[in-house]
Amino acid sequence: MTTPLATGTLCIAGLGPGDAQLVTPEVTAAIEAATDIVGYIPYVARIAPRPGLTLHASDNRVEMDRARAALHMAAEGKQVVIVSSGDPGVFAMAAAVFEALEGRPDWQALDIRVLPGITAMLAAAAKAGAPLGHDFCAINLSDNLKPAELIEARVRAAAGADFAMAFYNPRSASRPHTFGRVLQVLLEACGPNRLITFARAVSTPEETLLTVRLGEATPEMADMRTVVIVGNSATRHVGRFVYTPRSAL
Amino acid sequence: MTTPLATGTLCIAGLGPGDAQLVTPEVTAAIEAATDIVGYIPYVARIAPRPGLTLHASDNRVEMDRARAALHMAAEGKQVVIVSSGDPGVFAMAAAVFEALEGRPDWQALDIRVLPGITAMLAAAAKAGAPLGHDFCAINLSDNLKPAELIEARVRAAAGADFAMAFYNPRSASRPHTFGRVLQVLLEACGPNRLITFARAVSTPEETLLTVRLGEATPEMADMRTVVIVGNSATRHVGRFVYTPRSAL
Structure with a gap:
């Protein structure tokens, strides 16, 4: 008898341009429910550390590695949020995540959501x-x-x-x-x-x-x-x- | 001796596409501080009535009248919020308000701010x-x-x-x-x-x-x-x- 994996999720969230007053409640709630935050160093720096939350900050120009790492953690059952500045769908991480889904039906079946933000x-x-x-x-x-x-x-x-x-x-x-x-x-x-x-x-x-x-x-x-x-x-x-x-x- | 007018403000605010979870805290705070809400009927219908708040709902295709009415109230010292769906700067009320400022240096001197929203x-x-x-x-x-x-x-x-x-x-x-x-x-x-x-x-x-x-x-x-x-x-x-x-x- 095997223990079923917990259901992981991946949210690709937009933090807006910088001011906390421009972060949507939807994104705030996703961050509060997260076990893991993934993103470019200055964007992850905007997330307050707390017990139970692991921050994974990475350098610029490694978008595909970051996307795959986030999908891998979601597939393990974690509640993962990838953070982008602005809106994740405008020159940011959402397209990279969907590119990483190519040829991976296992990852395509995950609960993946894009949470819009105020774009620059x-x-x-x-x-x-x-x-x-x-x-x-x-x-x-x-x-x-x-x-x-x-x-x-x-x-x-x-x-x-x-x-x-x-x-x-x-x-x-x-x-x-x-x-x-x-x-x-x-x-x-x-x-x-x-x-x-x-x-x-x-x-x-x-x-x-x-x-x-x-x-x-x-x-x-x-x-x-x-x-x-x-x-x-x-x-x-x-x-x-x-x-x-x-x-x- | 004359009593100075209270300082009025005009915020042109974006309510996002519909879900309250997509309204920014900045816009929520502006609505909470408002004395008057101005906008197209279905957008004003998204604002909860409360004592001290007057709702001014108007029909479609009267954008210039609406802009002038809002500016007039702000000039009287009221805290006015014009609400748009989505983002006010994208095919919505912001451009109409600036158009209404043409030739009106008195209105141009008012405290006017555009509060972005999640556009459709x-x-x-x-x-x-x-x-x-x-x-x-x-x-x-x-x-x-x-x-x-x-x-x-x-x-x-x-x-x-x-x-x-x-x-x-x-x-x-x-x-x-x-x-x-x-x-x-x-x-x-x-x-x-x-x-x-x-x-x-x-x-x-x-x-x-x-x-x-x-x-x-x-x-x-x-x-x-x-x-x-x-x-x-x-x-x-x-x-x-x-x-x-x-x-x-």
């Missing part, structure tokens, strides 16, 4: 006003997982169809030129007067917000903690706010 | 898996405020650059043909095998989720409570989930 572009937009108040695109500028040509083609397509845009991961030390090139493409496609907002570390004590015209924008205005929002052709200032009108008539 | 496309994506796990566009299919040609041009541009897409307000009784036309455009641009997810009333008791191929999709699969998500060329099933791989290499 929407927290940044809220601080600035409503720059994403009309149709918009979200583009990851990291070229770790896609060619620079595809990034440029998407920026051109979005600008050509007059979408507002939000850029994640605009700049890192390992690829300092990508974002400068994107700014060039935008300047050609949108002209120097288009509004661009650099929102860094939104909702944390280090938050900064800067809106300039494209003609004044420089690559140094962004780093990896920055979300960049580019307005569409109608985006404008009103008082201290930036917004994109609802109408395109 | 991210709640829907979380239920389906991670269909927005790579670059994506959000497009409002309502043609109240923009010409149908612009909608079609944006859908073509997004499909041409291989973005995943999320569509808000896909279909209403007053414009039954827009969404059928969008499905035609998508079928031409993306082919019949592209995955499309219809997520209705996500996180409410009426929630339904349906993923089909574009070749099988019909306009009747959507109504005004539906968010539609179209994958990119790499979007696939794994087990019961739909996801878009992180890599485009």
Whole structure:
């Protein structure tokens, strides 16, 4: 006679941009019920330690290892929560976990849930006003997982169809030129007067917000903690706010 | 001698897609501190009445009147919260409030804050898996405020650059043909095998989720409570989930 395994679960949870006031009750409840928290070091650092909870912090760029480790623990019967900043489905851990399920019907049968969070572009937009108040695109500028040509083609397509845009991961030390090139493409496609907002570390004590015209924008205005929002052709200032009108008539 | 006016505030708050577990503590605190709640009837109906709180529910398509009424009350010293479903900055009330600030420096000087919420496309994506796990566009299919040609041009541009897409307000009784036309455009641009997810009333008791191929999709699969998500060329099933791989290499 064998003892049946406990039923494990895996939640892929979004912690929002930083402020505890922006964490949903659903995510808070999942963390309270967890036996194991898995994630990138600075995100796991946001979880309060307590007896019965094991924290598994790992470095950046090991998303697949992290996903498999979490699935393995859930298969053992643990209550596992993978934490991402922002929303787990936007340039974060959810896609990595589903990739790790490929060819693993045993893991596919687990109780797996994605718990949404406040993603960085929407927290940044809220601080600035409503720059994403009309149709918009979200583009990851990291070229770790896609060619620079595809990034440029998407920026051109979005600008050509007059979408507002939000850029994640605009700049890192390992690829300092990508974002400068994107700014060039935008300047050609949108002209120097288009509004661009650099929102860094939104909702944390280090938050900064800067809106300039494209003609004044420089690559140094962004780093990896920055979300960049580019307005569409109608985006404008009103008082201290930036917004994109609802109408395109 | 005149009595100074009390300092009014206006919060433009996102209630998330429906489930109270998806309302941020920030929004809950703003509602608890409010004297007046303003919004579209079904959203105001989500706020519990209490002594000292006045609920101002209004019909759809009166966004500018609603924005001005809220600003007027805040200018009188009230603690006003405008409630939107989802995120207020995504096809909701924030842009209307900033529009109402045009030419009104008195209103521009008020304490106005946008409080982000879980927007419908991210709640829907979380239920389906991670269909927005790579670059994506959000497009409002309502043609109240923009010409149908612009909608079609944006859908073509997004499909041409291989973005995943999320569509808000896909279909209403007053414009039954827009969404059928969008499905035609998508079928031409993306082919019949592209995955499309219809997520209705996500996180409410009426929630339904349906993923089909574009070749099988019909306009009747959507109504005004539906968010539609179209994958990119790499979007696939794994087990019961739909996801878009992180890599485009």
